[in-house]
Amino acid sequence: xxxxAAIALVVDFAGIARRVEATIGETLLxxxxxxxxxxxAVCGGRAACGTCLITxxxxxxxxxxxxxxVERNLLGAIGEGEEYDRLACQITLEAxxxxxxxHSLD
Amino acid sequence: MNxxxxxxxxxxxxxxxxPPTAGATASQAxxxxxxxxxxxxxxxAMRDKTRAAIHAIAARATPGMLEEDAVxxxxxxxxxxxxxxxxxxxxxxxxxxxxxxxxxxxxxxxILGKDDIFFLDIGPVFQQWExxxxxxxxxxxxxxxxxxxxxxxxxxxxxRKKWKDEGWTGRQLYxxxxxxxxxxxxxxxxxxxGHRISDFPHAAIYDGxxxxxxxxxxxxxxVLEIHIRHPTRKFGAFFExxxxxxxxxx
Numbered sequence: 001x002x003x004x005a006a007i008a009l010v011v012d013f014a015g016i017a018r019r020v021e022a023t024i025g026e027t028l029l030x031x032x033x034x035x036x037x038x039x040x041a042v043c044g045g046r047a048a049c050g051t052c053l054i055t056x057x058x059x060x061x062x063x064x065x066x067x068x069x070v071e072r073n074l075l076g077a078i079g080e081g082e083e084y085d086r087l088a089c090q091i092t093l094e095a096x097x098x099x100x101x102x103h104s105l106d
Numbered sequence: 107m108n109x110x111x112x113x114x115x116x117x118x119x120x121x122x123x124x125p126p127t128a129g130a131t132a133s134q135a136x137x138x139x140x141x142x143x144x145x146x147x148x149x150x151a152m153r154d155k156t157r158a159a160i161h162a163i164a165a166r167a168t169p170g171m172l173e174e175d176a177v178x179x180x181x182x183x184x185x186x187x188x189x190x191x192x193x194x195x196x197x198x199x200x201x202x203x204x205x206x207x208x209x210x211x212x213x214x215x216x217i218l219g220k221d222d223i224f225f226l227d228i229g230p231v232f233q234q235w236e237x238x239x240x241x242x243x244x245x246x247x248x249x250x251x252x253x254x255x256x257x258x259x260x261x262x263x264x265x266r267k268k269w270k271d272e273g274w275t276g277r278q279l280y281x282x283x284x285x286x287x288x289x290x291x292x293x294x295x296x297x298x299x300g301h302r303i304s305d306f307p308h309a310a311i312y313d314g315x316x317x318x319x320x321x322x323x324x325x326x327x328x329v330l331e332i333h334i335r336h337p338t339r340k341f342g343a344f345f346e347x348x349x350x351x352x353x354x355x356x
Binding site: 040043044047048049051073077 | 181185188190191192193194195196209231307309310313
C-alpha cells in the first residue's frame with residue numbers, strides 16, 4: 001500500500017468481488033458507504049437499526065474484535081446473528097484488517 | 107382535512123431515497139410515499155407502544171442513576187417488548203445533556219439529581235413499523251425546569267393546531283414554532299424539526315426535515331418535534347409525537 005494509513009478490503013457484492021480502499025481507524029461502515037455500497041445505516045452507525053449488516057469471510061472472523069453486548073443483542077433481536085454476520089458500524093478497521101473479505105451484503 | 111388516511115402509494119424497493127436537502131423542492135406525493143408494509147392501524151398501535159414505553163422507562167429513572175445506565179435500562183425494557191431495533195438510537199438525556207441535539211454524544215457520567223430534568227427520545231421498530239416519541243420529566247420542583255417541560259408539550263400542541271386548523275406548510279409551522287418559543291422565553295433547536303415516519307425504514311423514502319417542506323404534511327406520516335433550551339441555564343426540554351388530530355390526544 002502506498003499510504004501507510006490505508007488498507008484494502010475485498011467486498012463481494014452481488015456476486016462481483018471488488019477492492020475497496022479504507023483508512024485505518026475508520027469504521028467498516030464508513031469505508032463501504034464511501035465506496036458506494038448500498039447500506040442504509042439509518043441510525044447513523046449506533047448499532048440501533050441493523051441496516052448495515054454484512055457477512056464476514058469465515059477465516060477473517062477471529063481477526064475482528066468480538067461483538068459488543070449491544071451488537072450481539074441487536075443481531076439477536078432482529079433475527080439475524082448468523083455466525084459470520086456483523087454490523088459494519090461496529091468494526092473499526094486496523095492495519096491487521098488489510099485484505100479483509102466480506103462475502104455478501106444484505 | 108387531516109382525516110387519518112391510508113396512503114395508497116407503496117414505494118418500490120428499488121426507488122432511491124430523496125436527499126434530505128431536497129425537501130423544499132420535492133413533491134408531496136414523492137415525500138409522502140410509504141413502503142409495502144405500511145398499515146394505518148399498525149402505525150397507530152406503534153404510536154401507543156412507543157408512548158407507553160416512554161412512560162414506563164421514565165418511571166424507572168430515579169435520582170442517583172447514571173445516564174449511561176438509564177440508556178442500558180431503556181434498551182433492555184424495549185428489548186423485552188420486541189422493540190430493541192430502532193430507526194434511531196435510544197436517547198435518555200439527564201440534566202445538562204438535555205441541551206444536546208439529536209445524534210450528539212452526551213457528556214459522560216451525568217447523574218440524575220433530586221431536583222433535575224430529563225427527557226427520552228426513542229424511535230423503536232416493532233416488526234415492520236416505526237414509532238417515534240419524546241417527552242420530558244422532572245425529579246423535583248425547579249420552577250424553570252417545570253415550565254420548560256410544560257412549554258415543550260404546550261408548544262407542540264399550539265403548532266399542531268396550526269397544522270390542523272390552518273393547513274400550514276412544514277416551513278410555516280417551524281417558522282411559527284421558533285417565534286412562539288422565543289415569546290415563551292426559550293430557544294428552539296431547529297436541528298430537531300420534524301420528519302417522516304412509516305413502515306421501516308422511512309429513510310428509504312425521505313430522511314430530511316419537515317421544516318423545509320412547502321406543503322401541509324399529511325396525518326400519520328410525520329412527527330412534530332419541539333426541543334427548547336433555556337437561554338442562559340444549561341437545560342432543555344423535548345416533546346415529540348405524530349401529527350394527528352385532536353381525537354388522538356384526548
